[in-house]
Amino acid sequence: MTIKDIAAYCGVSTSTVSRVLNDHPDVSPAVRDLVNQAIRACHYVPNNSARALVSSHSTAVGVVSRGLDNPFLSSLIRVLGREIHSRGYTMVLQQIPTQADEVKAAALLEREKKLLGVIFLGGRFNYTAEELRQLTVPFVCCTYTNIFGDLPRDAYSSVSIHDQNEAGKAVRYLVDHGHRRIAVLLDDPADNSIGQLRFQGYRQALAQCALEYDPALAVVTGDYAMNAAYDGVCRLIDSGAVFTALLAISDSLAIAAIKALTDRGLRVPEDCSVIAIDGLELSGYTVPTLTTLCQPAADMARESVMMLTELIEGTGSHRHRLMDTTLREGGSVARLESV
Amino acid sequence: MTIKDIAAYCGVSTSTVSRVLNDHPDVSPAVRDLVNQAIRACHYVPNNSARALVSSHSTAVGVVSRGLDNPFLSSLIRVLGREIHSRGYTMVLQQIPTQADEVKAAALLEREKKLLGVIFLGGRFNYTAEELRQLTVPFVCCTYTNIFGDLPRDAYSSVSIHDQNEAGKAVRYLVDHGHRRIAVLLDDPADNSIGQLRFQGYRQALAQCALEYDPALAVVTGDYAMNAAYDGVCRLIDSGAVFTALLAISDSLAIAAIKALTDRGLRVPEDCSVIAIDGLELSGYTVPTLTTLCQPAADMARESVMMLTELIEGTGSHRHRLMDTTLREGGSVARLESV
Numbered sequence: 001m002t003i004k005d006i007a008a009y010c011g012v013s014t015s016t017v018s019r020v021l022n023d024h025p026d027v028s029p030a031v032r033d034l035v036n037q038a039i040r041a042c043h044y045v046p047n048n049s050a051r052a053l054v055s056s057h058s059t060a061v062g063v064v065s066r067g068l069d070n071p072f073l074s075s076l077i078r079v080l081g082r083e084i085h086s087r088g089y090t091m092v093l094q095q096i097p098t099q100a101d102e103v104k105a106a107a108l109l110e111r112e113k114k115l116l117g118v119i120f121l122g123g124r125f126n127y128t129a130e131e132l133r134q135l136t137v138p139f140v141c142c143t144y145t146n147i148f149g150d151l152p153r154d155a156y157s158s159v160s161i162h163d164q165n166e167a168g169k170a171v172r173y174l175v176d177h178g179h180r181r182i183a184v185l186l187d188d189p190a191d192n193s194i195g196q197l198r199f200q201g202y203r204q205a206l207a208q209c210a211l212e213y214d215p216a217l218a219v220v221t222g223d224y225a226m227n228a229a230y231d232g233v234c235r236l237i238d239s240g241a242v243f244t245a246l247l248a249i250s251d252s253l254a255i256a257a258i259k260a261l262t263d264r265g266l267r268v269p270e271d272c273s274v275i276a277i278d279g280l281e282l283s284g285y286t287v288p289t290l291t292t293l294c295q296p297a298a299d300m301a302r303e304s305v306m307m308l309t310e311l312i313e314g315t316g317s318h319r320h321r322l323m324d325t326t327l328r329e330g331g332s333v334a335r336l337e338s339v
Numbered sequence: 340m341t342i343k344d345i346a347a348y349c350g351v352s353t354s355t356v357s358r359v360l361n362d363h364p365d366v367s368p369a370v371r372d373l374v375n376q377a378i379r380a381c382h383y384v385p386n387n388s389a390r391a392l393v394s395s396h397s398t399a400v401g402v403v404s405r406g407l408d409n410p411f412l413s414s415l416i417r418v419l420g421r422e423i424h425s426r427g428y429t430m431v432l433q434q435i436p437t438q439a440d441e442v443k444a445a446a447l448l449e450r451e452k453k454l455l456g457v458i459f460l461g462g463r464f465n466y467t468a469e470e471l472r473q474l475t476v477p478f479v480c481c482t483y484t485n486i487f488g489d490l491p492r493d494a495y496s497s498v499s500i501h502d503q504n505e506a507g508k509a510v511r512y513l514v515d516h517g518h519r520r521i522a523v524l525l526d527d528p529a530d531n532s533i534g535q536l537r538f539q540g541y542r543q544a545l546a547q548c549a550l551e552y553d554p555a556l557a558v559v560t561g562d563y564a565m566n567a568a569y570d571g572v573c574r575l576i577d578s579g580a581v582f583t584a585l586l587a588i589s590d591s592l593a594i595a596a597i598k599a600l601t602d603r604g605l606r607v608p609e610d611c612s613v614i615a616i617d618g619l620e621l622s623g624y625t626v627p628t629l630t631t632l633c634q635p636a637a638d639m640a641r642e643s644v645m646m647l648t649e650l651i652e653g654t655g656s657h658r659h660r661l662m663d664t665t666l667r668e669g670g671s672v673a674r675l676e677s678v
Contacts, residue, residue, distance in 0.1 A: 071621075074413050081434060090451075093432050095420060112429075226624055252621070259624040282410075282591070285565055285598040287626045 009038045058114035061089045061308065065121040066102045070224065071252065072278050072297065073121050076142065079301035080119060087309050089116070098223065103127065107134035117308045120144075126192045127151045138311035138318070142304040143295070145320060148192045157307045157318045159300045163194055166293055166325050167201030168208070170247050170275045173291075173327070175209045178336030179245040179273060182206070183217040183236060185257055186249045187224055198249040198277065216241050226256040233260035244272060244336055251278035254290055258332065269334035279328060289330030296323050348377045397453035400428045400647065403445045404460040406437045409563065410591065411617050411636065412460050415481065418640035419458060426648050428455070437562065442466065446473035456647045459483075465531045466490045477650035477657070481643040482634070484659060487531045496646045496657045498639045502533055505632050505664050506540030507547070509586050509614045512630075512666070514548045517675030518584035518612060521545070522556040522575060524596055525588045526563055537588040537616065555580050565595040572599035583611060583675055590617035593629055597671065608673035618667060628669030635662050 003021070007014040012031060019027050020035040027035075061084050065073050077093065084091040092113045096105050102123045109115060118139040126148035132139075132155070141158040174182050184202050187195040203213050219236050221228040233246070237260070246261075248254035254276035258268050266272050268288060276283070279294025303321055310316025342360070346353040351370060358366050359374040366374075400423050404412050416432065423430040431452045435444050445457045457478040465487035471478075471494070480497040513521050523541050526534040542552050558575050560567035568587070575582075576599070585600075587593035593615035597607050605611050607627060615622070618633025642660055649655025 071410065071413075074410070078434070093434075095417070095432075226620060230624065255621065255624050259626060259628075262626045281565060282594065282621060285569065285594050287598060287601045289598075 006035065006038050010034050058116060059089045060092045060113045060115050061305075061312075062106055062109045062113065062115040062118040063091055063093045063121065064102045064106045064109065064118060064123075065093070065095045066100065066124075067098045067122045067224070070122060071280055071282070072250070072295070073143075075281070075297050076121060076301045079298045080121075080142075080305060083302050083305035087305060089309065103131055103134055106139070110135060110137055116312045119304050119308055124193065125149065125197075127156075129155065132156070138308065140304045140308045140311075142300060144194070147197070153320060154318050157304075157311065157320065159303045159307065159321045159323065161295055161325055162322050163197035164201035164204065166277055167198035167247065167249070168205035169325070169327075170277060170293055171202055171205035172209065174245045174247065174273060174275060174333065175205075175211070177245075177273065177333055180211055181214075181217065181243040181245070182211070183219060183241070183243040183246040184249070185219045185221070185229060185233065185246055185253050187221055187253075189218065189220065195249060202247060214241075217243055221253070224250060224252060226252055229253040229256035230260045233257045234264060237261070237264045237266065245333070246272060246274050248274065248276040251276045251280040251283040251290060251292055254292070254332075255283060255286055258286060258288075258290070269332050273333040275333055277325065279325070284328070284330070286330075286332075288332045290328075291330040291333045292328055293325035294328050295325055299323060345374065345377050349373050397455060398428045399431045399452045399454050400644075400651075401445055401448045401452065401454040401457040402430055402432045402460065403441045403448065403457060403462070404432070404434045405439065405441045405463075406461045406563070409461060410619055410621070411589070411634070412482075414620070414636050415460060415640045418637045419460075419481075419644060422641050422644035426644060428648065442470055442473055445478070449474060449476055455651045458643050458647055463532065464488065464536075466495075468494065471495070477647065479643045479647045479650075481639055483533070486536070492659060493657050496643075496650065497659045498642045498646065499661060500634055500664055501661050502536035503540035503543065505616055506537035506586065506588070507544035508664070508666075509616060509632055510541055510544035511548065513584045513586065513612060513614060513672065514544075514550070516584075516612065516672055519550055520553075520556065520582040520584070521550070522558060522580070522582040522585040523588070524558045524560070524568060524572065524585060524592050526560055526592075528557065528559065534588060541586060553580075556582055560592070563589060563591060565591055568592040568595035569599045572596045573603060576600070576603045576605065584672070585611060585613050587613065587615040590615045590619040590622040590629060590631055593631065593671075594622060594625055597625060597627075597629070608671050612672040614672055616664065618664070623667070623669070625669075625671075627671045629667075630669040630672045631667055632664035633667050634664055638662060 003014050003017050007017045017035055020032050063080055081091045094105055094109055102120055106118045115137055117137045120141050125144055125146060127146050128149055129151050139156055143160055145158040145160050186199050189199040190196055206213050219232040221232050246257055248257050254274050258274055261268050261272050268274055276290055276292040279292050283290035283292055342353050342356050346356045356374055359371050402419055420430045433444055433448055441459055441462045454476055456476045459480050464483055464485060466485050467488060468490050478495055482499055484497040484499050525538050528538040529535055545552050558571040560571050585596055587596050593613050597613055600607050600611050607613055615629055615631040618631050622629035622631055
């Protein structure tokens with residue numbers, strides 16, 4: 001089945017079929033419908049490989065996503081796919097475990113798939129300039145920056161929130177609601193990543209509010225596993241530690257924390273308030289609804305694709321964009337009446 | 340940087356480097372470590388494209404996943420990726436919206452990426468043999484079968500649960516707990532898909548238990564959006580309908596239902612029991628924990644990859660495998676004391 005067969009089937013020229021296939025405007029709606037019906041009826045599939053050969057360039061953009069269990073990244077991938085496609089590129093997605101090396105994965109993918117550029121999701125914050133020499137195409141860090149690395153700022157682009165400031169906002173929200181003993185639930189305070197930054201933001205905000213940091217109130221889970229978060233919060237409660245509020249550095253950790261508090265007979269928010277950072281759809285349906293600082297996931301994905309395509313097309317240079325979260329007030333934070 | 344440079348750097352032969360790169364067993368641990376260190380130090384990336392050209396065949400297996408918002412499919416994709424990789428293939432993943440045509444997407448992908456085979460996730464249940472002629476490589480339907488189509492059973496493989504029977508199991512579990520007025524929450528009773536099958540299973544089980552089907556107790560949301568499920572259950576409650584239990588055909592719909600019941604002042608499970616089918620990790624952390632029939636996601640993914648690679652390698656023929664769910668008893672179903 002070729003373009004000629006479709007043309008013969010419809011009684012039009014091959015160039016008309018080609019115009020329909022390529023969405024050119026100069027085809028009447030009636031002819032367009034006729035050709036599209038024939039394409040469907042004949043199950044004709046345009047041979048894009050051949051087209052790519054003729055035009056002799058790739059349209060592939062790589063998306064390398066680290067962390068397979070992260071629902072926040074899944075929602076970003078959805079928008080990335082749509083945006084990449086709408087700009088005439090194809091998305092080559094590779095999802096790798098948290099332990100894997102995203103730079104190496106991207107370098108391999110670049111060679112295998114002839115990538116024009118790469119968007120990293122959930123990567124490390126500590127790239128070295130030398131290590132990044134493996135990549136010869138432009139790349140954008142989406143949801144993070146290279147704050148712990150030595151990569152020159154004009155050598156890459158990034159779209160992220162200010163993790164420290166946002167964690168500080170969450171702490172101040174709790175303090176404004178009368179809380180003084182605020183626990184924190186995180187993966188690792190020295191992960192050279194989001195955990196470290198948000199933990200720094202937590203401690204800075206405590207200091208700014210003249211509150212002392214109590215190491216006994218830091219629950220470290222090692223990773224983002226919900227069962228580890230659940231167990232960690234149970235242990236915190238069982239230790240007899242006194243706290244009236246908890247900041248979880250992600251929504252999924254917060255959901256596990258609410259479960260642990262509830263299972264131990266503590267009411268959320270009456271006995272303990274919970275706030276998080278992320279803004280998953282699902283945490284809007286927990287009981288109570290999670291109060292959380294929502295990252296602008298769709299905007300971050302759109303901005304990343306725009307930055308990368310501008311770099312590919314030579315119409316833009318490397319930039320760094322910080323975005324703000326939006327507070328979604330749920331039912332998981334209560335005002336402490338007697339302070 | 341070539342394999343020769345690595346060999347010179349380490350003072351070993353190129354064939355030794357090659358054996359390390361290809362994970363051959365006949366290299367001493369010390370030499371293996373030395374070569375791997377050099378590979379890391381030099382940021383050497385093996386050129387797999389060149390290797391693929393030399394071996395002159397593709398290793399690409401396509402995974403076409405329909406429905407971008409489905410957390411159940413995300414967990415499957417994770418295992419699929421691992422299994423495909425461990426069998427020496429590469430995964431080419433395409434995620435498409437529910438409205439899109441997965442057969443067309445797969446046919447395009449087959450040509451562009453020289454796929455050896457395709458695994459469909461979350462596809463339609465009503466393929467025609469003619470339509471599937473677009474695909475020239477073997478394919479496996481993962482999580483569903485072609486029960487509403489005319490595809491001969493020896494023309495494709497499938498791994499799925501028996502949707503009707505599993506929905507029936509859920510209804511009988513509620514009946515065994517004393518419930519007689521059982522609502523159902525689903526996307527669409529005529530979707531030619533999971534919704535239709537599970538709805539049929541619900542009605543058949545009611546009939547087998549000598550319970551009458553009441554159309555007023557069927558909440559139809561149109562799709563799997565949580566907000567539509569939430570609104571639908573709120574309307575059911577506001578209508579004054581009498582029911583003591585609810586079967587949601589997916590975990591995410593059930594989570595929205597529990598939220599709606601709670602927000603309307605009904606306690607789960609004391610005032611209304613909720614059961615679902617899927618078994619997401621997250622629904623293990625809702626308050627109360629969701630009682631649900633867990634699909635064996637990892638086993639389904641593994642079996643699908645095994646079937647497909649056997650078809651590709653000519654060591655197996657098309658098969659259809661039905662798997663059982665496992666009941667995870669949470670806290671969302673109560674026994675009705677006075678029946």
